Amino acid sequence: FNNPQAARNLLGYRYRTLANAIRRSASDDAVGARYPMSSIDGYEACGWWAHGDLEIHVSVAVAYGIWHYVHVTGERQYLVDEGLEMLLQISRFYASRGGWGQRTGEFGLYGVMGPDEFHMMVDNNCYTNVMVKKAFGWTLDAMKDVKRLDAKRYAAILKRVGLKPSEPKEWARMAAKMRVPQDRTSGVFEQHDGYFNYPHTDCAKIPPTEFPLYKYWSYFRIFRTDMIKQPDVLLLHFFFGGEYSLANKKANYDFYEPRCSHESSLSPGVHSILAAELGYHSKAFAYWGHAARLDLDDWNRNSNEGLHTTSMAAAWLNVVYGFGGMRSDGDRLSFAPSVPKAWKSFSFRVTYRGSVLQVAVGRKDATFTVVSGASVPITAFGKAVTATAAGVSVALPKGRVG
Numbered sequence: 001f002n003n004p005q006a007a008r009n010l011l012g013y014r015y016r017t018l019a020n021a022i023r024r025s026a027s028d029d030a031v032g033a034r035y036p037m038s039s040i041d042g043y044e045a046c047g048w049w050a051h052g053d054l055e056i057h058v059s060v061a062v063a064y065g066i067w068h069y070v071h072v073t074g075e076r077q078y079l080v081d082e083g084l085e086m087l088l089q090i091s092r093f094y095a096s097r098g099g100w101g102q103r104t105g106e107f108g109l110y111g112v113m114g115p116d117e118f119h120m121m122v123d124n125n126c127y128t129n130v131m132v133k134k135a136f137g138w139t140l141d142a143m144k145d146v147k148r149l150d151a152k153r154y155a156a157i158l159k160r161v162g163l164k165p166s167e168p169k170e171w172a173r174m175a176a177k178m179r180v181p182q183d184r185t186s187g188v189f190e191q192h193d194g195y196f197n198y199p200h201t202d203c204a205k206i207p208p209t210e211f212p213l214y215k216y217w218s219y220f221r222i223f224r225t226d227m228i229k230q231p232d233v234l235l236l237h238f239f240f241g242g243e244y245s246l247a248n249k250k251a252n253y254d255f256y257e258p259r260c261s262h263e264s265s266l267s268p269g270v271h272s273i274l275a276a277e278l279g280y281h282s283k284a285f286a287y288w289g290h291a292a293r294l295d296l297d298d299w300n301r302n303s304n305e306g307l308h309t310t311s312m313a314a315a316w317l318n319v320v321y322g323f324g325g326m327r328s329d330g331d332r333l334s335f336a337p338s339v340p341k342a343w344k345s346f347s348f349r350v351t352y353r354g355s356v357l358q359v360a361v362g363r364k365d366a367t368f369t370v371v372s373g374a375s376v377p378i379t380a381f382g383k384a385v386t387a388t389a390a391g392v393s394v395a396l397p398k399g400r401v402g
Helices: 004-016 018-028 049-054 058-073 077-097 126-149 151-161 166-176 219-223 234-239 246-259 267-278 281-292 309-323
Strands: 346-352 355-361 365-372 376-380 383-387 392-395
Touching (some): 058 126, 126 234, 234 267, 281 309, 365 383
Antiparallel strands (some): 365 392
């Protein structure tokens, strides 16, 4: 949204290290591309085996990056140039890494660690399973796009990858039968099989002097309760907000937020974004301050070990996706801004498919103006409007001002 070329270059780094990702999958007795947890040159450099070996969702994060880049920029040629080859190898990895449940007949991923990172060797982490299901779909869609755009290059890619005709069919079957653990009554997604039955830890009662927990608690004390380090299930409601009702987002937020220790710098930012959407204004503002000042105030008592650049990124996300209410998973950008009590107004700009869009939010309305480029069709508070150079203003509904 700020520098599309830089985003493309970051994906290019993943393409240039694809061969090493394919070699990495062999450590799982798998095939395809398994991208490393920590790396500079494409080789695994993570010092903690539990994270390096079990956090297999890194590859699906790369797949999401490919999908989101193409979705936001509209540059489908990227799928021809690099994207499809990576998606094919990523889908191949998950197909070989996963398995079929003997009793349920569902496909899933076993012996993993989800984004939460406080539970290891778990089965069917909900976030991982849903993202892999989506990756299979993105791959199948990309195959159709590339074949239509450049049939000759498409044939060359399939030959280079050595794709068997049976593989895409199997990916479609795995996606259709993917296990997604959820309590159907409450709508709360179970972080992984068996999570709901874990002993409870009251995170609010943990003394601040015991943070970071990794320094003061044993692994086994951390891993044997329902306490989580950072958002896991809630990432789905952030990345794909258009697929979940507000009631479902609220049920999941209300369940998981009290169980989160915020040990991770990735945590307060996502909580701020979802809190803003749900109208939890004071929480949204507090979590934004937590993310923005995490190193300045040394929240986790570990800034001496290095700056938390992910939290710095979250400070931007909290303004644009949080208070700006922007979502980018639909057919068009959507906005549902809110204004914190401490602010009179705020504004930001994003680049979207060649146009620069400015969003200015006051305590009464939000104005969307195209600074350069063509007009941009958007959705504001559920209403379809078109942002132009003249600007279009939409009144803030009741409850959107803190």
